[in-house]
Amino acid sequence: MGETIAAVSTAPGEGGIGIVRISGENAARILEKMFAPLRGKAAANQGGFPDKKMMYGHIKEPSSAQTVDEVLAVFMKAPHSYTGEDVAEIQCHGGPVPLRRILEISYELGAVPAAPGEFTKRAFLNGRIDLVQAGAVIDLIRAKTERSYRAAKDQAEGKLSARIRAVRGGLLGVLAEITARIDYPEAFEEEGGGTPDPYLPMLKKAGDEAGALLADADAGRLVRDGVRAAIIGKPNTGKSSLFNAMARESAAIVTDIPGTTRDAIEIFLNISGVPVILTDTAGIREAAGEVETLGIRKSRSIYERADIALFVLDGSLPLSAEDREIAASLNPEKKTILVVNKRDLPPAFDLEEAAALLSFPAGIAETSLFSRSLPSLEEGNGGAATGFEAGFETDGAAELEKEIAGRVFTGAVSAGGSLLVTKARHKAALLQAKEEIEEAVRILSRGDAPEFAEVNVRAAYDTLGEMIGETVTEDILDRVFEEFCIGK
């Protein structure tokens, strides 16, 4: 039946659970790559998944093996499934963040976004739905197409399609250059060999633009779904104080949710219009009544799910082995803010020393140093008890908020662009286009002939075209004939 498709099959909104459905011959392979069973491992590892058995486990990031969510997954072997193909369904905790991320991972592993009504269409084509229902299937395809067309149109009228068009325009230029040189070689056979082929810089520019849009896509997702921020650190560094200060500063609602699987305390902040869900990991440990230094290990899953981490250090005590242990276990890819706390007390280490804790090679640039220091309190010993809290109540928390916003919106987005890419489908298309462009750059850089790279450039061009509903191949030739003087 062709490609393996994936989509969220529950209604959009804040449901209790959400389901990602994957259908097609690669469904098992995709599930296997993203799903780590916590029980019944043996069954899953031996010759595929058991048919129609609910399995409990984690969805892992394919690149880092970090946990995305705790899920139930079920695999249904063809033909006894809704579509009549191999189907995998993943039930996650709902809420748009894990749902979207799981869908994205399925795309990264080779699934393609399902077309409107496609599950039902496949069910029909595979004889899983009665012939009488053919009309209903057609209506469904039509209705869903209309709806997504309207949604696409809204976006098309915005800046997204303008920017996609700009990237496509660049790619069209590359295609025209390649085409003209291949199909009209004699027009370029100037004396002395002529000028070098112009493709590479043009492609790199298009790749950068697609990359910027992708960064935007990540930010777009965060804007839509909320940023997850986690406060981490060893005990007694003032995490809860920080949490409370943040909560008060933003006049946010503190929700105490003991007894759920998360066992965490979350607050919902609004930072520059972006919802931020701040989780205090200290809440877990203290609720569990444990005094020992489980610290970050205990809070690992919360940390892994977070988009950004606030790593809190006690500035009044020398850095300890425990601080170093936590620092060493941090994910270099994750945006991290180092918060040196209790700067109202005589400092036991300087900021450089704190920064040196985080020695991840690539991540250091992504990490900023937030230092809470109140000059008035640094002199003398006054206000030891209240000064710290007071600091947060004034500009301290605001600065931290600014820092969070700065970490979330990097690059093009923070430079004042609006957030455009909010759909997983669009992100999948952009990612594919960017990869195709990068492959084309590699091919040309290696010195291989342009017609090899052209395959990738055209794929990128078509993918972006589909995204904004423009797919005409003839326009390459139109461009060639417009720009080049060619004739016999």
Added chain:
Amino acid sequence: MGNSGTGEAYDVIVVGAGHAGCEAALASARLGKRTLLLTINLDSIAHMPCNPSIGGTGKGQLVKEIDALGGEMGLLIDKTFIQSRMLNRSKGPAVHSPRAQADKMRYHIEMKRTLERQEGLHLRQGEVAELLFEDEGDGSGVGSGVGSGTPDEADFSAGSVNAAVSGLGGKARKIVGVRLKSGTSYPAAAVVLAAGAYLGSRIFVSDRSFASGPGGFAPAVELSESMKAAGFVLRRFKTGTPARVLASSLDYEKMQEQKGDEKIVPFSFLNDEAGENKISCWLTYTNPRGHAVVAENIEKTAPYGGYTTGVGPRYCLSIEDKVSRFPERERHQLFLEPEGTDTEEVYIQGMSTSLPEPLQEAFYRTIPGMERAEFSRYAYSIEYDCLDPQRLTPALAYRGVSGLFCAGQINGTSGYEEAAAQGLVAGINAARGLDGKEPFVPGREEAYIGVLIDDLVTKGTDEPYRIMTSRAEFRLVLRQDNADLRLTPAGYELGLASELRMERCLAKKTAAETEMARLRAARVGAAQANPLLSGLGGAPVSGTISLAELLVRPEVSYEALGAIDPARPMISAAAREQAEIEIKYAGYIEKQKKQIDKFRRLESKQIPPSIDYLSLEGLRLEARQKLNAIRPASLGQAARISGVSPADISVLMVVIKSL
């Protein structure tokens, strides 16, 4: 109407002996059909009224495919070329494109001789004035069924299902023969219409125009009129050709010489070697002085003066187009191509025009080396009638008129190679149709011929269509070097490719595969590989490496690898080349083959011919109308129609399933 007597009956009659008609007639006769080939003038057989060359980008691939299937063009150009070059040699093998300068007159003579000697083929001079039809199912003979269509029945644009199915005026008809201008009628079970640029053609020079076929041959005026009367909708296309000058009047010292290749790759897979280059071509440039002549007189050219309205090709700009559209360019390139070894005539490539003749002289003589050019023929534009190829099935059959096939320029194409390719397919399918066999329709993923025909019948064309490598989405596998491997088995199966051809194809395949396996298995140590690699500027290896792995490196050619490959067997150059390309570009080729698999999934889903699109409520109106007009054979073809969306294809899938 035919009352001057009836000639003998034929299985297949081919109208027109240009590049399409010749291939069609030969294919039909070779497939055992009694075939009549009619032409206005026997001296215009396989005439090249424009460029004296065959091949080029995309076109060279077409010629090799025609040859691989058992057609004639490749063999004849190998016999009659006077210079040969492989274009795009600096690029990868997928776009290597052979092109040869033809000895124009000898090509004509060789084709004429081939036709005359072909068993089962009658070659005759005669101008067809009318196609003869009868209503489908009406058993009456030629005399009574002739020309039953009337113009008012021709209603192509109306949304009626019947009109679209029948193609002509609501009634399904079948072809029963042709009537000549002389009055004689010839009955036939199938007709291939390959009238070229002769149908109602007019030549334009400045503000003058007159009825004429290309190169001064007579136009087919009556046929054009009778076809319109029978309900065919004809369109008007335009093209042009530059002047010819005498070589003795040119100063080649002031031009750049362009020699042929030292090592010539033959067009035909039956030839291991081709002959030698006999001439050079010459390159020179226009200058602002010449552009000024054109610009000052642009109103005197046919299109800018408003004397022509036909649609010309964008890829074949006249000098007036070049000057007016690219005014910033200080010079335009032109090639001087000798037309043969028995003539002084030289073709001026790149400089077609419809300026008045004295101004043509004034302009051309501003070009370095052409100051004293003597003119033997002046440039002109030509307008002609052609059909909308969207009226055709992928077999090149005209929908609604059974037994009628169309090929070449009449289908809106331009180029000898495009014409020959269509002629071959139309001839094959006319013959197969009579035997009740499935038509031969190569796919886009199999051949440039498939790309050409699918583009025509699915997308149509608004200007004379020229093949280009960029039109072939799978061009990495549709190469000139493997056309035999791709198509000769099919040609053999059809009964067109000979035993010898098939044997050569299989021998090449086996030798290439054996050599590839050997290269993959044979390993050399770093001590052997590294001196070679350092000499070629490549990074050294450690341990051992297979010869195939070395060959994948851009800097290592099969030839260079010979230095450390003493066990290399003696195999043909063609097999060697095949092994080298297949190993060197394996990654790209594999990727393309995956794309092809995906492409085939939709392509293999046939749409029942009886489907009534106009009543399919689930389709948008535009999709219904387009599908009804083009009547695609498969879902893949349907998906390529502009205005048919992916959702429409989804709906179609459901509809087909529930039929």
